[in-house]
Amino acid sequence: MSNKVQIQSSVNGEIVDFLCDPQETLLDVLRNRLSLTGTKEGCATGDCGACSVLLDGRLTCSCLVLGVEAVDKEITTIEGISEKDGLHPIQRKFLERAALQCGICTPGLIVATKALLEKHKDPDEETIRYWLAGNLCRCTGYDKIVRAVQDAAKELSYEA
Amino acid sequence: MGGYTYVAPATVADALTILSEHKNNGTRAQVLAGGTDLLVQMRSGDNAGRAIVDIKNIKESNNLVFGETETFIGAAISSAVLNESEKLKELFPGLLEAADLIGSTQIQGRATIAGNLCNASPAGDTIPALIANSGVCVISGPSGERQMAVEEFVTGVGTNALSSEEFVLGLRLPNPALRTSDAYLRFIPRTEMDIAVAGAGVSLSLSEDGTCIAARVAIGAVAPTALLVEDAAEAIVGSKLDEGALSKASEACSGAASPISDKRGTAEYRRKVVGVLCKRAAVIARDRALS
Ligand SMILES: Cc1cc2nc3c(=O)[nH]c(=O)nc-3n(C[C@H](O)[C@H](O)[C@H](O)COP(=O)(O)OP(=O)(O)OC[C@H]3O[C@@H](n4cnc5c(N)ncnc54)[C@H](O)[C@@H]3O)c2cc1C
Ligand code: FES
Numbered sequence: 001m002s003n004k005v006q007i008q009s010s011v012n013g014e015i016v017d018f019l020c021d022p023q024e025t026l027l028d029v030l031r032n033r034l035s036l037t038g039t040k041e042g043c044a045t046g047d048c049g050a051c052s053v054l055l056d057g058r059l060t061c062s063c064l065v066l067g068v069e070a071v072d073k074e075i076t077t078i079e080g081i082s083e084k085d086g087l088h089p090i091q092r093k094f095l096e097r098a099a100l101q102c103g104i105c106t107p108g109l110i111v112a113t114k115a116l117l118e119k120h121k122d123p124d125e126e127t128i129r130y131w132l133a134g135n136l137c138r139c140t141g142y143d144k145i146v147r148a149v150q151d152a153a154k155e156l157s158y159e160a
Numbered sequence: 161m162g163g164y165t166y167v168a169p170a171t172v173a174d175a176l177t178i179l180s181e182h183k184n185n186g187t188r189a190q191v192l193a194g195g196t197d198l199l200v201q202m203r204s205g206d207n208a209g210r211a212i213v214d215i216k217n218i219k220e221s222n223n224l225v226f227g228e229t230e231t232f233i234g235a236a237i238s239s240a241v242l243n244e245s246e247k248l249k250e251l252f253p254g255l256l257e258a259a260d261l262i263g264s265t266q267i268q269g270r271a272t273i274a275g276n277l278c279n280a281s282p283a284g285d286t287i288p289a290l291i292a293n294s295g296v297c298v299i300s301g302p303s304g305e306r307q308m309a310v311e312e313f314v315t316g317v318g319t320n321a322l323s324s325e326e327f328v329l330g331l332r333l334p335n336p337a338l339r340t341s342d343a344y345l346r347f348i349p350r351t352e353m354d355i356a357v358a359g360a361g362v363s364l365s366l367s368e369d370g371t372c373i374a375a376r377v378a379i380g381a382v383a384p385t386a387l388l389v390e391d392a393a394e395a396i397v398g399s400k401l402d403e404g405a406l407s408k409a410s411e412a413c414s415g416a417a418s419p420i421s422d423k424r425g426t427a428e429y430r431r432k433v434v435g436v437l438c439k440r441a442a443v444i445a446r447d448r449a450l451s
């Protein structure tokens with residue numbers, strides 16, 4: 001019962017073509033067909049945020065998007081966040097602040113933080129905590145994560 | 161069992177043709193908006209093949225139209241996009257708050273109000289807010305468009321008034337009259353990311369001296385469907401929302417509720433909470449109407 005569909009979309013700035021089943025999630029497409037395994041699966045039901053990606057610039061759970069919905073869309077995954085000359089400041093601040101332990105939640109948190117800081121240059125703690133409420137972390141505790149986001153916001157606003 | 165197929169028609173006519181074909185062939189088709197309910201359901205049990213009909217490429221379902229007397233909200237517009245419209249927030253702050261309560265930032269980027277309504281969960285947050293605002297569903301079907309008041313649309317837990325050949329194109333809301341505003345409140349055990357134990361939406365209009373001259377009160381999560389509570393509205397119309405009138409409205413909401421007991425709260429507790437929420441929402445709506 002395979003009705004595979006041919007899809008073209010843009011992932012991290014590159015045009016990609018893939019075949020997928022109509023019911024396959026974008027998360028599965030990224031991980032299993034495009035070998036972009038930075039995006040994680042925690043729950044597959046929209047609750048944990050480990051699968052966060054940007055879809056046409058908007059933060060979404062890739063486990064709740066069908067691969068076929070990606071036609072002509074621009075997708076940014078964790079693999080597209082780092083810069084040519086190394087880690088993105090958000091990634092660096094997560095390391096400096098030790099805002100991760102097992103790391104399963106980290107790609108999603110970094111993608112979500114990127115979307116947050118594009119919209120709110122100087123978010124207060126409450127804004128950060130609400131914005132990231134859909135990204136669950138079972139190891140680190142949210143405090144270090146919030147500090148990392150605050151540091152990144154500061155550094156990015158100096159750069160701008 | 162057939163497999164899955166996916167189509168994203170660009171016009172209302174194409175969408176309707178696809179839905180009718182499936183009906184005539186006896187095969188299953190299901191409309192997809194944001195997918196935040198549908199994909200979860202496909203994961204958790206209901207995984208039989210079907211045609212997924214994505215309505216996000218239809219122009220009309222992406223329209224947000226500010227008319228002179230009413231506002232049209234297309235069925236494909238995500239809650240995040242709606243909440244970026246200052247104008248919409250000014251017109252219907254309570255409805256927008258309800259939409260903003262749905263899930264996380266990630267969920268907001270996809271979830272639609274019409275999807276929340278069509279999914280027909282008893283706890284759907286936007287449903288009481290839509291009812292309070294006299295919302296009307298614009299339904300596209302083989303014989304054209306028909307309209308239906310939101311309070312009539314949900315027929316039971318997870319069921320709605322659509323035939324398999326129809327879909328919701330959008331929602332129509334009368335623009336608020338002078339000194340009219342709305343509010344929606346829900347109670348959840350956590351501060352974010354949870355399902356309502358009870359919810360209440362209120363829209364009311366005031367005269368120049370602050371007397372309530374019209375009101376609509378709706379409650380959610382305390383019965384199989386969200387309910388319009390006319391007795392609660394009657395209790396506050398003619399008053400200046402003094403404690404006596406608010407208590408009567410609160411009792412009317414508690415009385416109209418027929419909640420279940422589950423891990424989120426007992427029936428008795430829910431009945432009490434929904435009354436309190438009605439009072440508080442009415443006060444917020446009044447303060448907004450005066451400002
Ligand atoms: C993590 C998480 C948290 C959530 N939190 C909340 C919450 O706090 N409050 C709440 O109320 N909900 C919540 N939800 C549920 C869900 O996000 C909402 O109900 C949302 O509004 C559904 O909209 P959608 O566009 O994603 O619908 P979809 O999933 O696309 O569709 C839902 C159902 O409605 C049908 N449908 C959709 N649009 C139409 C249309 N135009 N015409 C005909 N049928 C249609 C679909 O066929 C499907 O049966 C949550 C979901 C998740 C995953
Ligand atoms: S895997 Fe998508 S939200 Fe958990």
Ligand code: FES
Pocket residue numbers: 099100101102103104105106136137138139140
């Ligand atoms: S570091 Fe393990 S879940 Fe966050």
